[in-house]
Amino acid sequence: MLRTDQMWYKIGGIVMTLSAQLDISPERALDLFYRSKVCDNLHQADTLLYTFSDSYIADEVINELKGL
Numbered sequence: 001m002l003r004t005d006q007m008w009y010k011i012g013g014i015v016m017t018l019s020a021q022l023d024i025s026p027e028r029a030l031d032l033f034y035r036s037k038v039c040d041n042l043h044q045a046d047t048l049l050y051t052f053s054d055s056y057i058a059d060e061v062i063n064e065l066k067g068l
Contacts, residue, residue: 014061015029017058018062036065042057
């Protein structure tokens with residue numbers, strides 16, 4: 001599992017990727033991310049989601065928003 005500072009860095013990358021892909025503010029992207037099930041999964045060590053790229057995780061958030 002990532003250390004706390006590494007997790008914050010990871011979340012920052014995911015949020016900035018979401019912001020760019022959805023053309024929304026970073027604040028809105030952060031809100032969307034924290035309300036997602038993907039965020040919950042990221043914080044669970046057994047999913048190993050933290051090992052995936054920021055863009056992959058951002059795509060998973062977008063798919064969740066679309067209901068896929």
